[in-house]
Amino acid sequence: MGAESSYQDLITFRSNTPQYFPEATAEEWSQTKWQLKNRVQTLEQIEKHLILADEERAGILLTGTKLATAINPHYFNLIEADNPGCPLRRQVIPRIEETLEDPLEMADPCGEDSHMPVPGLVHRYPDRVLFLVTDRCASYCRYCTRSRVVSGVSEQKLEMQWEKAFEYLENTPQVRDVLLSGGDPLLLSDSRLEKLLTRLSSIPHIQFLRIGSRIPNFLPQRITPELCQMLSKFHPLYLSVHFNHPRELTLENKEALERLANHGIPMGNQSVLLKGVNDSIEIQRALLHKLLMCRVRPYYLYQCDLIQGSSHLRTSIAEGLEIMEGLRGHTTGYAIPQYVIDAPGGGGKVPINPDYIVERTSEKVTIRNYEGKIFTYPEPQPTKASSISL
Numbered sequence: 001m002g003a004e005s006s007y008q009d010l011i012t013f014r015s016n017t018p019q020y021f022p023e024a025t026a027e028e029w030s031q032t033k034w035q036l037k038n039r040v041q042t043l044e045q046i047e048k049h050l051i052l053a054d055e056e057r058a059g060i061l062l063t064g065t066k067l068a069t070a071i072n073p074h075y076f077n078l079i080e081a082d083n084p085g086c087p088l089r090r091q092v093i094p095r096i097e098e099t100l101e102d103p104l105e106m107a108d109p110c111g112e113d114s115h116m117p118v119p120g121l122v123h124r125y126p127d128r129v130l131f132l133v134t135d136r137c138a139s140y141c142r143y144c145t146r147s148r149v150v151s152g153v154s155e156q157k158l159e160m161q162w163e164k165a166f167e168y169l170e171n172t173p174q175v176r177d178v179l180l181s182g183g184d185p186l187l188l189s190d191s192r193l194e195k196l197l198t199r200l201s202s203i204p205h206i207q208f209l210r211i212g213s214r215i216p217n218f219l220p221q222r223i224t225p226e227l228c229q230m231l232s233k234f235h236p237l238y239l240s241v242h243f244n245h246p247r248e249l250t251l252e253n254k255e256a257l258e259r260l261a262n263h264g265i266p267m268g269n270q271s272v273l274l275k276g277v278n279d280s281i282e283i284q285r286a287l288l289h290k291l292l293m294c295r296v297r298p299y300y301l302y303q304c305d306l307i308q309g310s311s312h313l314r315t316s317i318a319e320g321l322e323i324m325e326g327l328r329g330h331t332t333g334y335a336i337p338q339y340v341i342d343a344p345g346g347g348g349k350v351p352i353n354p355d356y357i358v359e360r361t362s363e364k365v366t367i368r369n370y371e372g373k374i375f376t377y378p379e380p381q382p383t384k385a386s387s388i389s390l
Ligand SMILES: *Cc1c(COP(=O)(O)O)cnc(C)c1O
Pocket: 122, 123, 124, 125, 128, 129, 130, 179, 349
């Protein structure tokens, strides 16, 4: 009974009615500019609304030189005031654990800096590139794999030389797929983004473009009809969004995703498996079902990168595998993301799967299904010509 009602509760799309911003007019609330100008950033601003744990208060004061704290009102408004375990809060409010030093953690866990032929352009796989076009986001995720260069407070700056990147791409015909990321590309103005997309789509060997963005989650107000109209001029254009918890999918987020889908933009979701946020089958199932209702196909579930200061958010791989087992066969195949580890040091994304093969010989494969029942599949055997009677 309890689980049933909590599932129903989790998959309900609710309107995000301002609770912490009583002074905001409906007009202001709907503006990207207002949402960015009124980001919650200081201890004082945060404590005005939330009851903080000591670990959070210390975290807010001590982590500011590594990754800025900033939460735009739409997202901040979804945080529970009196629950330090709130799954949305854990993603954006720093904790003192971020200052813990773990020798296994890295500043650049996916080895991006060593794979940049041009500053800001990561060319790891032969046929596609990751193009970092800005260092800013609407709000900052505490587990950001690129915290070394985003938010503008750390020593390392994201170097961007767009013109050099365009030249590299023009001269590298094996690149057929360009993924724009950052920072968040949808924070660029419509006109800057349009210029960027125009330039990239004029390169003949580039077959399609992709954008990776958490704006449809943090700031659905930015997904205006004008933005969607502009983006739809660049088809085929794919969008990877980033939702980690079903409560992030409010009615306003659903409407923003529907606007994008109605403009013909195929969407995938990339989420990160995070301790205390989405590390249960129940939460994952509700998230994945809600995404499908918003016409977003779950794409990747990332094992949390070994980014400095993330130990309190990382789960074991065993837990990730258990979640994947709890999905396959138990829910719609379309709902199931691929669980991956972005190999530390720069090996790229590696799929991690529960093992459904019980035994494999040259004659047959023995497999188990989602219920644990055992089946065999015979391997093709060489046919002896002499056994065929002509
Ligand atoms: C994730 C990533 C890509 C895209 O990978 P897909 O599996 O094609 O989505 C490309 N380049 C880099 C460096 C990446 O990290």
